[in-house]
Amino acid sequence: MQSLSPNLPPDxxxxxxxxxxxxxxxxxxxxxDYLAGKIYGVVHCYIGEEAVAVGVCSALDQSDRIISTxxxxxxxxxxxxxxxxMMAELYGRQTGYCKGKGGSMHIADFGIxxxxxxxxxxxxxxxxxxxxxxAQMEGKGxxxxxxxxxxxxxxxxxHECLNIAATWxxxxxxxxxxxxxxxxxxxxxxxxxxxxxxxxxxxxxPGVVVDGNDIFAVYQAANTAVERARSGxxxxxxxxxxxxxxxxxxxxxxxxxxxxxxxxxxxxxDPIALLGRLLRDQGELDDAGLGAIEDDVMAALETAVAFAxxxxxxxxxxxxxxxxxx
Amino acid sequence: MRELTYNEAAVEAVxxxxxxxxxxxxxxxxxxxxxxxxxxxxRIRATPITEAALTxxxxxxxxxxxxxxxxxxxxxxxxxxxxxxxNQAAKIHYMFGxxxxxxxxxxxxxxxxxxxxxxxxxxPYSMFMNVAGLxxxxxxxxxxxxxxxxxxxxxxxxxxxxxxxxxxxRKGPVPEEDYTIPLGKADVKREGTDVTVVALAWLVHEALAxxxxxxxxxxxxxxxxxRTLVPLDVETIRSSVRKTxxxxxxxEAGPTAGFSAEVAAIVSEDPTTFARLKAxxxxxxxxxxPIPYSPVxxxxxxxxxxxxxxxxxxxxxxxxxxxxx
Numbered sequence: 001m002q003s004l005s006p007n008l009p010p011d012x013x014x015x016x017x018x019x020x021x022x023x024x025x026x027x028x029x030x031x032x033d034y035l036a037g038k039i040y041g042v043v044h045c046y047i048g049e050e051a052v053a054v055g056v057c058s059a060l061d062q063s064d065r066i067i068s069t070x071x072x073x074x075x076x077x078x079x080x081x082x083x084x085x086m087m088a089e090l091y092g093r094q095t096g097y098c099k100g101k102g103g104s105m106h107i108a109d110f111g112i113x114x115x116x117x118x119x120x121x122x123x124x125x126x127x128x129x130x131x132x133x134x135a136q137m138e139g140k141g142x143x144x145x146x147x148x149x150x151x152x153x154x155x156x157x158x159h160e161c162l163n164i165a166a167t168w169x170x171x172x173x174x175x176x177x178x179x180x181x182x183x184x185x186x187x188x189x190x191x192x193x194x195x196x197x198x199x200x201x202x203x204x205x206p207g208v209v210v211d212g213n214d215i216f217a218v219y220q221a222a223n224t225a226v227e228r229a230r231s232g233x234x235x236x237x238x239x240x241x242x243x244x245x246x247x248x249x250x251x252x253x254x255x256x257x258x259x260x261x262x263x264x265x266x267x268x269x270d271p272i273a274l275l276g277r278l279l280r281d282q283g284e285l286d287d288a289g290l291g292a293i294e295d296d297v298m299a300a301l302e303t304a305v306a307f308a309x310x311x312x313x314x315x316x317x318x319x320x321x322x323x324x325x326x
Numbered sequence: 327m328r329e330l331t332y333n334e335a336a337v338e339a340v341x342x343x344x345x346x347x348x349x350x351x352x353x354x355x356x357x358x359x360x361x362x363x364x365x366x367x368x369r370i371r372a373t374p375i376t377e378a379a380l381t382x383x384x385x386x387x388x389x390x391x392x393x394x395x396x397x398x399x400x401x402x403x404x405x406x407x408x409x410x411x412x413n414q415a416a417k418i419h420y421m422f423g424x425x426x427x428x429x430x431x432x433x434x435x436x437x438x439x440x441x442x443x444x445x446x447x448x449x450p451y452s453m454f455m456n457v458a459g460l461x462x463x464x465x466x467x468x469x470x471x472x473x474x475x476x477x478x479x480x481x482x483x484x485x486x487x488x489x490x491x492x493x494x495x496r497k498g499p500v501p502e503e504d505y506t507i508p509l510g511k512a513d514v515k516r517e518g519t520d521v522t523v524v525a526l527a528w529l530v531h532e533a534l535a536x537x538x539x540x541x542x543x544x545x546x547x548x549x550x551x552x553r554t555l556v557p558l559d560v561e562t563i564r565s566s567v568r569k570t571x572x573x574x575x576x577x578e579a580g581p582t583a584g585f586s587a588e589v590a591a592i593v594s595e596d597p598t599t600f601a602r603l604k605a606x607x608x609x610x611x612x613x614x615x616p617i618p619y620s621p622v623x624x625x626x627x628x629x630x631x632x633x634x635x636x637x638x639x640x641x642x643x644x645x646x647x648x649x650x651x
Contacts, residue, residue, distance in 0.1 A: 097425075115386060115389060116418070120409055123409060123414060126379045126381070127389070130382060130383030130384060130390070133383055134387045137368070161382075161383075322420045323419075323459055325428070325483050326482065
């Protein structure tokens, strides 16, 4: 079941497509460069889930704040992060968002309200709930969004924070990206209820399930929740059913217990292809227009890679900088 | 000079800073009545018993321009928030390349003496000293706790205020006028020439009592109170030991990988200080056990002035006693 296109300006709809495509191409490149040894440590790809980050962030203002997970590139790009500084961070360079101290799992840009990817499952939920409290105390109508997975929904901070946010009516969106697997373990084996959103009833807040591959469905749910939050109505739990196309990480040879048929079935529900079709059907995009977006994305990506490669590594002694703030 | 209790001095520090800076707010599972009365429930927040959430929320609020204070009450209760303390608060400034600051004060009562058994009598500060990115202190007087708290609230980093349960009702002089005490500055609580005792919190007072007792025998004891644990005032400790040539470390925590071990290490790894040592370093610590309930057992576990005196005598004899004091 596809949602109808909301009453959004065509430019905004094309921008949604461009951001989703940027996430996908960025991660395809990050994976390739990781396997080539140019990116270190670990890389977790968001490919297949792009409609969630872009759909939600399209309902936000730049001053609204979000927090991400270990699978964070998509949320960074959706919130408007700079590709050059992202790629430089993956390359471990001085010009990266974290001056080479964070890498793939720890990209943040506080200037655009992106409070960071976070390497601990459920580790960011409380932090961004504090940003929601800050928004409430500021009294300017700001909201905060916690992105987390089905795995995190079983951890203590999820419960603690939904309870406190509901009690204090914090302007929060809790966005569960249910991709049906916490690393290699299936949600079916770890959740008593099949819908995480049902738990919202336990906190007395709205809980909605949406097709996380349908960007307009995600956008509309987010928009409703944002309006509720901005007007003092409190938090909403939004569960986006989606799927990760790739393994838990990009490391070679790791086990992936998922049925290949299941993976292929979800690839046929590609959120980017779906939006492309919708825009085409509406007459908002033709082949030339799509090609122009693709060219634009690839050019930005090549610029980012060139920037990263040309950037210096940190000096070894910079390892002791920034332990404490002045 | 007027006298306040340790606890009154702490509350006064918080209140003065909250009057000065509207960005400061306070979260604790029970609101402190005098603060609630003055600042109201928006700034003095009574919360669910969810220390992990509060500790994490303070990070997000700090990163969004506020200056939160989280009162864990007893250090025991912060262990459910260890992910937020160790993985998040301590690392977030560094890990994100110093983009923004995270000014947060965490408060936690530590130590024994209350006959409340193992879970409510802990002194785990060395666990936190081991985590890069956290500042922390443990004051011994009303004067020191007020000055250090005011500095900590103005600091742009996560700072933990460890506060001695045994000292909460102890009175001492506190100036009426505004003052602060810098982090990282030890205080020589008594000058002496024969032996240095580095002590924390309640044991500072026990060490002073020991010094008074030994003065009657002509033994001159210097008592150094580091006050701040991170950053530690290494130079004041070393220079005292260079002067006296002997060192006793008194700590209400157990010795293993503890504060006392750190002090012994910073003294012995400095060539000049090491060369002046006339005797092995002596640690007077709690026994390495969970703290037991019965008074007979609790008293046996914790060090006191008598054990400090025994430790001083041991280093003055210049040899190690077989029976650990």
